[in-house]
Amino acid sequence: MFLSSHESGVDAKKRVSVPASFRKALSGEDSVFLWPSIDKPCLEGGGGALVGQFQRAISRLKPLDPRREALSFAIFGRGRHARFDEGGRIVLEADLTSHAGIADKVRFVGLGDRFQIWAPEVHQPRSDSLLRLALDSGDLLDPFIEDAEPAVMR
Amino acid sequence: MFLSSHESGVDAKKRVSVPASFRKALSGEDSVFLWPSIDKPCLEGGGGALVGQFQRAISRLKPLDPRREALSFAIFGRGRHARFDEGGRIVLEADLTSHAGIADKVRFVGLGDRFQIWAPEVHQPRSDSLLRLALDSGDLLDPFIEDAEPAVMR
DNA sequence: TGGGATACCATGGGAAACTATGGGAAACAA
């Protein structure tokens, strides 16, 4: 699972260190899938398991369903695999950084089955309102319904 | 189950001994999940069963439901797995200790399916009012309703 | 029940391994 949050610097070659705990969550994969978030000014990332989920969800739509092309484009058409160098870094290319407003620092935020990459100054103000919403939504954490199949997380 | 309360010191390397009875409640797990409480200045902790509850609860929300991101961030974005060393200690990193105001001592408080970690001087004044509230709420301990599914405890 | 032996717990500290980061050289593309 992708847990906790970490800050990391972007060097002159556009490299950022992926937190070691995230690399371990990818258990041996030599790259991570990154894509611009559909609804937020940040990047999202995940491993092969998550890519597989997206593929299956999209393949359930009929070939000519316009939503199929839309989702394929949004995720696969704008995403990419970023390979780790020997030190566990990836390169953030311009199309990704511009979507998220990333300059010289990034904040990795673990969300369980995936993670986000934010410009710290963009994420900061969101953090407080997220926590307030989480407080109001705390009842949802009750294990009162046990019918649904749990999402695959690692 | 996590039962009773224990105090423990924080050493120069930010290590704290987890009470042996809590480690036994985790029955063989080599780490414990810790996160900053959403509504209180303390940390909370639990084992894989509790993490699974959170995953299932969160996965029931739709991907773009803002409450999903909020809860994921509050729990997974700020939590982590703390691995036990050979002596049964974990490391409390700065983001956790600062949330709870922890300096050189902690108080572990068992709550059944989870536990809390407090700075002793923060928890102390809460104790009296908690007991008063428990007194007023004692009627709720009646076993007259047996319909709800009990939470998973060990 | 007493008393000793044993096992376990909490804690301290040193050494090895790992992380994040910088930078150079080789491979590649324009």
Place this chain on the structure above:
DNA sequence: TTGTTTCCCATAGTTTCCCATGGTATCCCA
């Protein structure tokens, strides 16, 4: 060539792992 990308090496700081110790609780047997 010239600029970019990839690969590799280097390093300081941190984290993890491992061993050691004193104190406490438990067990066992007379």
